[in-house]
Each structure stands twice: as structure tokens, then as C-alpha cells.
Amino acid sequence: MNRNVITFSKNVFLPLTTVCRNRCEYCCFRTPVTEHCIMQPGEAEYTLARGAAKGCTEALFTFGERPEEEQGFKALISRIGYDSILQYCHALCEQSIATGLLPHTNAGIMTAEELEYLKPVNASMGLMLETTAELPAHRNSPGKVPEVRIEMIENAGTLKIPFTTGLLLGIGETMQDREESLTVIRNLHKRYGHIQEVIIQNFCPKPGTPMGNRRGISFDEMCTVIRTARDLLPEDVAIQVAPNLADAASLIPCGVNDLGGISPLTIDYVNPEHPWPGEDALRRSAWDYLLAERLCIYPQFIERGWFSNELEPLIKRLVKHLPVQETSS
Ligand code: SF4
Numbered sequence: 001m002n003r004n005v006i007t008f009s010k011n012v013f014l015p016l017t018t019v020c021r022n023r024c025e026y027c028c029f030r031t032p033v034t035e036h037c038i039m040q041p042g043e044a045e046y047t048l049a050r051g052a053a054k055g056c057t058e059a060l061f062t063f064g065e066r067p068e069e070e071q072g073f074k075a076l077i078s079r080i081g082y083d084s085i086l087q088y089c090h091a092l093c094e095q096s097i098a099t100g101l102l103p104h105t106n107a108g109i110m111t112a113e114e115l116e117y118l119k120p121v122n123a124s125m126g127l128m129l130e131t132t133a134e135l136p137a138h139r140n141s142p143g144k145v146p147e148v149r150i151e152m153i154e155n156a157g158t159l160k161i162p163f164t165t166g167l168l169l170g171i172g173e174t175m176q177d178r179e180e181s182l183t184v185i186r187n188l189h190k191r192y193g194h195i196q197e198v199i200i201q202n203f204c205p206k207p208g209t210p211m212g213n214r215r216g217i218s219f220d221e222m223c224t225v226i227r228t229a230r231d232l233l234p235e236d237v238a239i240q241v242a243p244n245l246a247d248a249a250s251l252i253p254c255g256v257n258d259l260g261g262i263s264p265l266t267i268d269y270v271n272p273e274h275p276w277p278g279e280d281a282l283r284r285s286a287w288d289y290l291l292a293e294r295l296c297i298y299p300q301f302i303e304r305g306w307f308s309n310e311l312e313p314l315i316k317r318l319v320k321h322l323p324v325q326e327t328s329s
Contacts, residue, residue, distance in 0.1 A: 005292050006256070008291065009293065010058065011056055012050070012059055013060045013266040013269055014044055014048075015062060016089055017038050017063045017085055019033050019064045019073050021070060022141035022142065022144060024141050025140075026209055026214075028206035032070075033072040037076065038076055038088075044095070045092075048095060051263075051265055056264070057295055058103075058104055058123075058261060059093075061103060066108065068084055090121060093105065093122060102295055104296040105126075108127070120308035122161070123297040123307060124297045129184065130144065130167065132146045133172070133177040150184060156192075157188055157194040162196050162301040165195060165199070169217045169222065182228060185198055186237075197238040197240045197298070200222065200225055201246075227255055229255065240258040241260070243259045252286065252289065262282065295322070302315060
């Protein structure tokens with residue numbers, strides 16, 4: 001991996017539903033079942049079309065986990081013609097490919113069969129490990145049991161799905177927990193070779209949530225975790241920070257080489273109070289590194305052919321047209 005390059009991708013964010021079976025104590029994304037808890041097909045298709053017109057290459061489908069477990073949700077999803085949120089997501093992934101955007105789905109916990117169902121229409125998929133520690137913040141979140149998350153990441157490896165995972169910092173875990181989490185990710189990658197990036201994400205307290213009065217982690221702690229990640233993880237795994245949540249310019253020298261997805265169109269629905277920086281701001285953050293746009297499937301997985309026939313023409317077309325951007329400094 002070239003250490004002098006900082007990568008990013010350009011996406012549209014589609015939160016297909018805000019309903020979730022979990023109750024994470026830091027969450028401001030989840031809502032009860034209401035008339036407005038599902039993104040309607042027309043809005044999703046409009047967002048995809050506008051994203052493609054603005055030069056985005058990725059459709060990020062992130063939404064609540066197993067919403068069908070919440071009372072009333074099934075009736076709402078059947079009203080738009082689907083049996084489940086994953087079936088709806090699959091249809092929109094197909095629409096996304098037809099529009100010219102590569103789908104990347106993060107739907108929380110899925111079974112191996114569900115991953116296999118979505119794999120042909122996703123260039124990559126993701127699930128934050130968050131932490132291997134059992135924490136009070138997750139006491140009412142069955143999907144946040146560490147073993148369940150590790151099993152899903154392992155299933156993605158068995159299925160050869162290019163995968164994004166990461167740590168959420170500052171939710172009650174210790175430095176030892178962070179090292180253990182990174183070690184688990186490293187070992188999964190050594191076994192399956194499927195981890196393309198590890199997000200080191202700082203928890204941002206949300207007013208009105210049970211953890212709203214907590215303090216986020218310090219810059220020094222963040223830098224220490226990034227350095228530890230760079231030491232523990234193999235060279236072919238990118239280390240990413242979210243440029244709307246953390247001081248990317250200061251953290252790049254700690255070992256960051258990817259700035260994740262930014263969007264010219266949609267907000268970060270999980271952290272709506274933190275707007276994306278524009279490309280010019282990213283370029284300034286990258287200092288004298290080369291800032292390069294990438295797809296949501298990393299080059300090594302394209303070379304290995306870890307994509308379906310459905311995705312091949314679009315991946316090949318987008319690779320040819322990726323601009324390389326020189327830094328301004
Ligand atoms: S899994 Fe995600 S959406 Fe669901 S409660 Fe936790 S943070 Fe919120």
C-alpha cells in the first residue's frame with residue numbers, strides 16, 4: 001500500500017429505515033415505527049439519480065437492524081410491496097447499479113444466507129465491530145453482542161465479500177478492549193483476507209440520549225488507537241477516520257490513510273450535526289499527501305475478482321473514470 005496516498009469516496013447515504021430492534025444508549029438515529037420511518041422508493045430513486053449526476057460512485061445503504069422485530073413495521077414495508085427491509089434493499093441495490101452507483105450495504109446483523117442474498121448486488125458490505133467488550137451502552141442491543149458481530153464478519157469472509165469494519169471509541173471500553181478488538185479484526189483478515197478498511201470512529205455524544213452527557217475521547221487517545229491499529233493491522237488494510245467527526249488533518253500523521261465517504265448531496269444521518277467537509281477541505285486536510293478518489297471496493301479486491309457479473313461492467317467503467325486529485329500544498 002502506498003503510504004503517500006490518502007483516499008476517499010463520494011457517496012449518497014440512504015437510510016432506508018430508522019426503525020431498529022436495538023437500543024444503543026448513544027444513538028440518535030433510531031425512531032419508533034411511524035408513517036415516516038421508511039424512505040419511500042421515489043425518494044430513494046431520486047437520491048440515486050441525483051447522486052450519479054453529481055459524480056458520486058457509491059450508494060451507502062445504512063439502516064436500523066432487523067426492523068421487522070418492531071411492532072407495526074411489517075405492515076409498513078408490505079405497503080410498498082416488500083416482505084422485508086432486506087428485500088427492499090436488494091431492489092434498491094439493483095436500481096443503484098442501473099443508475100451508475102456501486103451499492104455498499106450496512107444493515108447490522110445478517111445471517112450467512114442474508115449476506116449471500118445481498119452479495120451479488122453489493123460491491124462491498126460493512127459492519128462495525130465497535131468493540132469486543134460487553135458494555136452497559138449495549139445492554140438492550142442484542143445485535144451488539146460481540147460474538148454475534150464477529151460471527152457475521154467471519155461469514156462475510158467465508159463468502160469473499162470485501163468488508164468494512166471498525167471500532168467505536170469512547171463508549172465505555174478500555175484501551176485493552178481496543179487492542180483486543182483490533183487483534184480480532186487482524187486475525188479475521190489473516191484468515192479470510194476480506195477486510196478492506198477499519199474505521200477508527202470517535203463516539204460523539206448526542207443531547208437527549210442516555211449517554212448525552214459523556215465526553216468524547218481526546219485527540220491523544222484517538223491518535224494512540226490509530227497508531228496501535230497501524231501496528232497491529234496488515235499493510236493492505238486501510239485505516240479510516242470520518243473527516244466530519246474527527247480532526248483528519250492532525251490524525252493523518254498518526255497512520256490514517258483513508259477519509260471514508262463524503263457526500264455532495266446527503267447528510268450523515270447517524271451524526272446529522274456534523275456536516276461533511278467538501279473536497280477542497282479534504283484536500284487541505286491531506287497536506288502534502290496525494291488525495292485520490294476510490295470506489296467502495298478497493299483495488300486489490302477488483303484485481304482478485306471479488307465481485308459479481310452484475311457489478312462487473314459498472315466497476316470497470318467507474319475505475320476508468322476515477323479522477324486523481326493533486327493536493328494543493
Ligand atoms: S444498532 Fe444503530 S440504529 Fe440501532 S440503536 Fe444501535 S446505533 Fe441506533
